[in-house]
Amino acid sequence: MSSVESTSTESLCPECLRRIPAFRISEGLDFYLLKTCPEHGTFKTIIWRGPPGLEALLEPKTAEKPSVTNMASSAGCPLDCGLCPEHAQQSCCVLLEVTARCDLGCPVCFASAGEPTGPDPDLGEIERWYRLLQESAGTCNVQLSGGEPTMRDDLPEIIAMGRSMGFSFIQVNTNGMRLSLDPQYARSLKDAGLSTVFLQFDGLDDRIYRTIRGRPLLEIKQAAIKSCAEVQLGVVLVPTLIPGVNTGEVGRILEYAMGQLPHVRGVHFQPVSYFGRYPTKPGDEDRYTLPELMRDIELQSEGLVSAVGLHPSGCEHSLCSFHGYFVLMPDGSVRSLTDDERSPSCCGNGDRVSAVERARNFVARRWSLGADSTTCCDAGSDPTASWDAFLARVRGHGFTVTAMAFQDVWNLDLERLRNCCLHVVSPDLRIVPFCSYNLTSSTGESLHRRVLNAAAIRDVG
Secondary structure (H helix, E strand, O other): OOOOEEEEEEEEOOOOOOEEEEEEEEEOOEEEEEEEEOOOEEEEEEEEOOOOOHHHHOOOOOOEOOOOOOOOOOOOOOOOOOOOOOOOEOOOEEEEEOOOOOOOOOOOOOOOOOOOOOOOOOHHHHHHHHHHHHHHHOOOEEEEEOOOHHHOOOHHHHHHHHHHOOOOOEEEEEOOHHHHHOHHHHHHHHHHOOOEEEEEOOOOOHHHHHHHOOOOOHHHHHHHHHHHHHOOOEEEEEOEEOOOOOHHHHHHHHHHHHHOOOOEEEEEEEEOOOOOOOOOOOOHHHOOOHHHHHHHHHHHOOOOOOHHHOEOOOOOOOOOEEEEEEEEOOOOOEEEOHHHHHOHHHHOOHHHOOHHHHHHHHHHHHHOOOOOOOOOOOOOOOOOOOHHHHHHHHHHHEEEEEEEOOOOOOOOOHHHHHOOOEEEEOOOOOEEEHHHHHOEOOOOOEOOHHHHHHHHHHHHO
């Protein structure tokens, strides 16, 4: 079928990282990104496959430009990331990469972790990163990432430092290895003020882990969840979804997560992107788009989790993510609470609460394990008996289903990138949108990491 609609945008050439015009074109319910480089020709990539229709989910959003920009706009987006005045959205969550070391060698790794980049940043440098966020983004949500952050023995000190500086929600992005082997480590992180463990969790079959992570890991993942549960530390499961590997695991992962309530707070799906250590040129068959994931959530859960309860975030671009909030009822049914979350009356502030603030609060409230989450709800009580009983059920059995579709060089859309609210602090004190920071060309050349890594090694020498 020929194109029936096109929307002008901009992108980068996958070969030379040159900024070029691009178009989002539709063929029925499928949408593609089409771009042409005068030197390297035309590139076409699927970005949205099938229902629900993209137009119905493209919600208008009010731009909340960063109050502070630290880079001049000269070469143009995404070459001036820092943030520059072209950026349209302030930070919701910011990653601090506290190490490049890792105790795994995953074939799929956006950070290419384990490659030599100099020593870990010291506590003084990390304090400067926190202060940069205070000045530029306020007390946004923070994710400590890497590499594998639990390889640092002083990770509790890093967490405590952030909490002492006013950052109320701090999560750790981890493979779970150390948490599984050292249960007391979970206690030290909890005592330091950690809010949530963002746990790599790709399925319930070791065949999947051998393919994606290079070794069987299922028992390790389950042991890590147990360690966190014992100290009342919330966990979010984070599957990387790859066609032909584990997209058929969506329903099983959801079922497992619901069986681990209240300690597992939700599932955050991430369809694979082709950058970092995995810069393979993808065909359309290698893509797993958000609408396919939405349909699989409903189909593979046998209708238990309905796609109707999944909505675009009010923060980033509608092509980037969706979220839903649900509660597991005593009879095994699942009720969607997402519409209640989106209602102005639910937070009491109406339009006075910005989209970024709502996104920060949604994550902080729903991904943390409150003291009343494990004690407030008797399994034998009737949550329909009163409003208080229902709220108790929600606190103990509420869970989120979220997804984030990161961009690589083949499907990079600068309109989406300018509206990104997930950022990274670079070692040279810039705040860079996540997809831009991790972008690699078809030959593996990095847009931003290459300069920063070279600078880190030079400083060490």
